[in-house]
Amino acid sequence: INTPYKELMKEIITRYFSYIFNTQINNLYEENSISYLELEIKKNKFDIKFKNDKCIDISEQIYINNNIYYIDNPFIIDKINNSSNGYTLTEKKLINTLKKDYTNNMLENIIDSVKNKEILNKIKKLFDDAVNGKINSIGGFYYLDKVRFENLSTGIKSFIIIRMLLENGSLKEKDLLVLDEPEIHLHPEWQLLYAETIVLLQKYLDLTITITTHSPYFLEAINGYSKLHKIHNRVNFYFAEADDNNNVTINNVNDNINIIFKKMADPLKKLRNMRIEEFDNSKSEE
Known part of the structure; x- marks a missing residue:
């Protein structure tokens, strides 16, 4: 005291x-x-x-009343079926949220759950393309229809996390969502699908979403779908760069996002130069 x-x-x-x-x-x-x-x-x-x-x-503390969800690994849902206690703090929070059981309080999150079902209906086609089936829990294990979560593809797991947060009413208006390189386990076509899902969630729930990405597909998808769904004025693009002294600055590049695409294209240029060099060498040997 x-x-x-x-x-x-x-x-x-x-x-x-x-x-x-x-x-x-x-x-x-x-x-x-x-x-x-x-x-x-x-x-x-x-x-x-x-x-x-x-x-x-x-300094004086700011009280934040909104939930924050940090998602960096779709394999986290495998741990829902695992009783291991070896979770990190961020993993434990997300797992406990995904596993929420409302049988002890039937009215908990009921309004948010109903609101989210309306949003799910609006983006149902997107989810059906990736996660078509019923999520259920049987004997403490989670399934998509009859398939246990562990046996699903990694891409489907990425969509299931978002869907579960919506269905149980955990993801609410103005919450914060942090996605660390969500494209890593996604086919390029599904990167577009995931990007549009994220854009629509922002549109309907007014979420604050922070995304890190190394994928030109995903970056252009966020850029394109935010314009298509008329929320481009809410989107900011940032570029992180280190100087010679290893000091890192993160700058807003809304006026020139091509600087990001140029950086992402450098590895492709190296591969192209290798092909040209290989071609020149083969011609010289002839």
């Missing part, structure tokens, strides 16, 4: 960030450096400072 609130918050933040970053919070190459986290929401600012991998100062 006598412990200052700010000191408690500093300890909580230190433990949380240490867990997420495996104790490596500060810059590893600058001894005794101070790291800053600056957050601004609706003109309210929240600052955190770290030194020697510990929180040394925080």
Whole structure:
């Protein structure tokens, strides 16, 4: 009771960030450096400072009432059928959300669930192209129709996560969704399908969605579908780049997203040059 609130918050933040970053919070190459986290929401600012991998100062706290879902691995749904306790914090939160059982409180999330069913009906064709079937739980194991989640393709698992969050009413208006390279396990055609799904979710639920991607297919799909569905004014494109001193800046490139496509095209140019060189060598040998 006598412990200052700010000191408690500093300890909580230190433990949380240490867990997420495996104790490596500060810059590893600058001894005794101070790291800053600056957050601004609706003109309210929240600052955190770290030194020697510990929180040394925080400003007034911002209370966030919306849910945040971090999705970086579609194989997470395999763990729904696994009683293992070896989850990370982010995995545990997502798994518990996907497994929500409303039998003890039949009215919990009921309004959001009904709203989301209306949204699901609007984008039903998209989901049917990827996940056509009923999601059910039998004896503690989850199935798509009769197929256990573990036996589904990785691409289908990506869509199932979004569908389950919608069906149980967990994903609500103005929530935050963080997708880390969602295209990794998706065929190029399904990258387009997933991108349109994300665009429509933003349109109907006004979500804040942060996406990292290395795929030109996925990037162009987000760009194209946001224009098609008339939400392009809500979309921002950012490009991360390191200088010679390994300082990374993330810049808004809405006025020139071609800078991103150019960076993504560099590996293809290397392959093309290899083919030209191979062709020239074969001609010279003749």
